Amino acid sequence: MKNKLKVLRAENSYTQEDLADIIGVSRQTINAIEKEKFDPSLPTAFRISKLFKLPIEAIFYFEET
Template sequence: MKNNLKVQRAIHNYTQADLADSIGVSRQTINAMEKNKYVPSTVLSLKIAKLFKLPVEEIFFLEEDD
């Protein structure tokens, strides 16, 4: 699964630490998601989408090989 989390974070003026604190995870988790090394749970994906006021599909998306 790919994402544009880093782009959305920049648009909303969040640091990795700010986003992590807002959704209750570590900064390292945000970093891993941005590098596509960690696939978030459904609940975590929904929390991020709600925070950014966007549909989940605008932040996270499947590649053909996923």
């Protein structure tokens, strides 16, 4: 799944550690999501969506290859 997490995080001046602490996951989880190696759980996606005040589909999207 593609995502805009790294861009949103940078725009809000959050480090990976900051974002991880805010949404209750590890820094490694944030790194893996940003590198598109791991899809977030639904609760994690909702927490990210709420934090950035955007719908989930504005942050995470599926792009067929």
